[in-house]
Amino acid sequence: MDEEMMIQMTHVQKRFGTKVAVQDLSLQVQRGEIFGLLGPNGAGKTTVIRMMTTLLRQDAGKILVNGFDSLSQARRVRQQFGLTGQTASIDQDLSARENLQIFGRLNGLSRAAAKHRAIRQLVADGSTVVLTTQYLEEADQLADHIALIDHGQLVASGTPTALKQTVGGQELELEVSATTAVTPAKDILQAMLGQDVRVAERTLTVPLDTASLTPVTEILMRLQAAQITVSNFAMHAPSLDDVFFKLTVGTN
Template sequence: MTNENAIEIKNLTKKFGDNIAVNDISFDVKPGEVFGLLGPNGAGKTTTLRMITTLLKQDSGTIKIFGHDTAKEGKDARSMFGLTGQYASVDEDITARENLMIFSRLNGLTRAQSKQRTEELLSEFSLENSADKNLKDFSGGMRRRLDLAVSLITRPALIFLDEPTTGLDPRTRLQMWETIRQLVKQGSTIILTTQYLDEADQLADRIAVIDHGKLVKIGTPEELKQCVGGTKLKFVVDDDGKIQEVENMLNKQFSLNPKVTDNKVDLILNKKNQLVAVLNALDEDNISTSHLVVEEPSLDDVFMSLTVGKN
């Protein structure tokens, strides 16, 4: 593999009538990374994904997949990736083995090659014991694993996972996460869309947040968390008579702006070393506290900060 980007998107735009679904978006995806696309419903991420995978033609802008322009070299670009959607694209009336054989042949493999690849994928996705069962008897997790296996028949360098764990139970979600991590270890590049922010936090190396068709922020999960504020500190002041004293101290000594409700104090720390300093100041002033909670910023905070209230 060369050092070129897995995906290069420049000034991508798509309109539906008077509605601008995707508005001048540009970003790159590096080889070997998990790149997350996040955004509320209707934000434009699905339209963006459909254009990248050549299912929808852009109005303007360019998309390159490992150097292949999707508008000019669509066949070459499509040969580089596999796509797994939210719902299984396999036939429920036949077995997992038969599905894999059929899709292998459709992808141009010979009968012998199809048989070999089918056995490899059944083993890789722990489906050997269920290989000859009809899909109607499969659990949700087994269906998702088979759908992912189908998308990997040709060993694509780039894999699009569109909400791969939707509807799965927690145990099966964790199994799917491990499968995705293994794909990355084997050299795959992954584009991930998900409605689960913890999933993006766990898996993505970088995340692009899209809202109203625009790219509003891009960075690592940690970089995105840092942009919405510092550590949250919550506690209860045991002596109601000292509430005002606590509020004044936090304002004057630390330049913090606490939210005080009855005897409950909520605040966001500006600096990493402020937590210890605030606790020491409370102790020095003989202020007794309880129900102390320290929370680091989450992707939920990022999502709410960047998208909510703009609709």
């Protein structure tokens, strides 16, 4: 047992009939950190949490929580956890986290500030937080370390900064005025930049190679020459949404 690790999952597997929910998953959560567990719907996040907290037994592999084995020492494992959902409750049904947020609001904090301070205070008091959320911006702001799973397998793990660096540097995002212009605009971007182009309705996003000598003005001029009207464009650094798309949605 590594004393610095609060949770260790080693080659964990779980099946439901013929469906493989979690496949050969290994994770390590350091003591005192905020650990984000992310993935698309059906990726296996809930199954992982249920196995961590002994609500489900894994079919194979080993799970240690604060040194206690989830199968042979399930009672001791349950004593290590406080498990709360993110849904709203009322009165006595409020979770510990929601109570912290309410008192933060009563003390003049904004909703976002109260939420963030509540989680940070748990860690400052010595807790280890495993955060599962569908809000990637929330994970980006709060998590010290993130594991991204898809189809029950680990596809990426690291700090938010390190994960975003895997996508690349700056990205160009532009919106064309007509849906008929999407395909020709995509072809031009791919030909000029040699990069895969992501498309969402009339918005196209493409990584910009920092070593490339192709300026954005030249790209816009080429699109204009092809009679493609660009209604909006911007450059931005990659986000966790970009990582999520590249490693999960973009591969499916």
